[in-house]
Amino acid sequence: MAIEGADLIKAAAYLGAGIAMGFGAIGPGVGEGITAAKACEAIGHNPREAGLITRTMLVGQAVAESTGIYSLVIALLLLFVV
Amino acid sequence: MDIDIQTAVTMAAYAGSGVCIGIGAIGAAIGEGYTAAKATVGTGRHPQLSGDIFKTMLVGQAISESSSIFTLVVSLVLLFTQHDTHTYLTVAALLGAGMCMGFGALGSGIGAGYPAAEACTGIARQPAMAGRLNTNMIIGSAVCQTPAIFAMVVALMLVFMGARNAPLYPTWAALLGAGWSVGFAAIGSGYGGGLVAGASCEGIARHPKTLTSVTTTMLVGQAVAQTPAIFGLLISFILMFKSFPESTALSAAMAPLSAGLCMGFGGIGPGIGNGSAGEGAVRAVARTPEYSADLMRIMLVGQAVSQSTAIYAMVVSLVLIFVV
Numbered sequence: 001m002a003i004e005g006a007d008l009i010k011a012a013a014y015l016g017a018g019i020a021m022g023f024g025a026i027g028p029g030v031g032e033g034i035t036a037a038k039a040c041e042a043i044g045h046n047p048r049e050a051g052l053i054t055r056t057m058l059v060g061q062a063v064a065e066s067t068g069i070y071s072l073v074i075a076l077l078l079l080f081v082v
Numbered sequence: 083m084d085i086d087i088q089t090a091v092t093m094a095a096y097a098g099s100g101v102c103i104g105i106g107a108i109g110a111a112i113g114e115g116y117t118a119a120k121a122t123v124g125t126g127r128h129p130q131l132s133g134d135i136f137k138t139m140l141v142g143q144a145i146s147e148s149s150s151i152f153t154l155v156v157s158l159v160l161l162f163t164q165h166d167t168h169t170y171l172t173v174a175a176l177l178g179a180g181m182c183m184g185f186g187a188l189g190s191g192i193g194a195g196y197p198a199a200e201a202c203t204g205i206a207r208q209p210a211m212a213g214r215l216n217t218n219m220i221i222g223s224a225v226c227q228t229p230a231i232f233a234m235v236v237a238l239m240l241v242f243m244g245a246r247n248a249p250l251y252p253t254w255a256a257l258l259g260a261g262w263s264v265g266f267a268a269i270g271s272g273y274g275g276g277l278v279a280g281a282s283c284e285g286i287a288r289h290p291k292t293l294t295s296v297t298t299t300m301l302v303g304q305a306v307a308q309t310p311a312i313f314g315l316l317i318s319f320i321l322m323f324k325s326f327p328e329s330t331a332l333s334a335a336m337a338p339l340s341a342g343l344c345m346g347f348g349g350i351g352p353g354i355g356n357g358s359a360g361e362g363a364v365r366a367v368a369r370t371p372e373y374s375a376d377l378m379r380i381m382l383v384g385q386a387v388s389q390s391t392a393i394y395a396m397v398v399s400l401v402l403i404f405v406v
Contacts, residue, residue, distance in 0.1 A: 015336045037384075
């Protein structure tokens with residue numbers, strides 16, 4: 001079968017989207033889990049500050065999430081725009 | 083050089099079989115080695131408890147071993163099944179099956195080693211709790227095996243149902259992607275489930291009175307840790323059973339292949355992360371059981387956030403399968 005240039009570009013974009021989102025999801029997933037683990041331990045030590053600890057955890061996780069969202073954005077760009 | 087189809091299928095079966103048992107043997111060996119190390123340390127500290135520790139070590143290792151037994155079964159099936167087929171789809175299905183089961187057993191094997199190791203340490207610390215620790219360990223490490231079982235289901239389906247009357251292009255890529263999806267996603271869930279179960283065995287040994295709330299938190303945490311593997315299973319099933327329109331374009335093949343890759347790797351991180359969150363929660367519940375409801379809530383919130391990237395990966399996979 002003959003592979004044309006446009007087809008090759010589309011194929012590479014699809015593969016790139018999968019790799020971007022697939023590998024991009026590893027870091028945030030692990031990092032946010034560690035954050036949640038430490039938040040649980042902190043609440044166990046000091047339950048009265050549960051609200052503060054939860055807030056800190058969520059803000060920290062949101063920052064860690066950003067790289068996952070970057071991956072998602074790039075994946076969607078590769079799929080729909082490029 | 084010309085390769086006839088029967089030779090290609092046999093090559094794929096042998097290569098898949100080797101990959102399957104080669105990678106699948108890693109996980110269980112690490113997990114069992116860790117268990118044995120902890121059992122040895124425990125026996126050194128309390129030689130009079132060697133009988134109990136030895137028994138628990140063997141039971142725990144046997145459960146950890148099951149993931150590599152699954153890989154052995156799939157390897158043998160790949161070696162000895164006769165495939166009378168005239169399509170290259172079988173080649174993709176057999177390679178996919180081998181990779182699926184091989185990688186799928188990695189996480190479960192390592193993960194199941196943690197509860198067994200902590201149970202051995204726990205018996206050395208708290209011999210009176212030996213029975214309860216054994217029960218908790220068996221439940222915890224059995225749940226760790228579920229991702230490996232998902233992988234085995236998909237691998238066996240690929241071996242026996244892979245060759246169907248579907249267009250070779252691009253179905254070959256869908257079959258290979260189906261193997262990757264659940265195979266890779268199972269790594270994180272198996273390992274994460276092990277982290278939770280290990281912390282619960284440690285917690286019960288340190289604080290025996292908290293048994294009920296620790297086991298409950300463990301089961302909820304492990305259940306959430308399994309979800310990335312379930313996403314992987316879902317994408318695998320879609321890839322196996324959806325009929326793709328025939329197209330010789332390279333991009334038509336790359337879309338399902340990439341969908342499997344995306345969900346597979348995308349499931350690893352959230353699986354480990356969910357397990358890590360559950361580990362922290364179980365540890366805190368063991369220390370302060372009176373706050374177990376609050377801790378369960380915060381664990382679920384944290385796991386939900388950690389899960390989000392697996393959901394992104396699933397969305398991208400579904401877009402790759404159904405939209406583009």
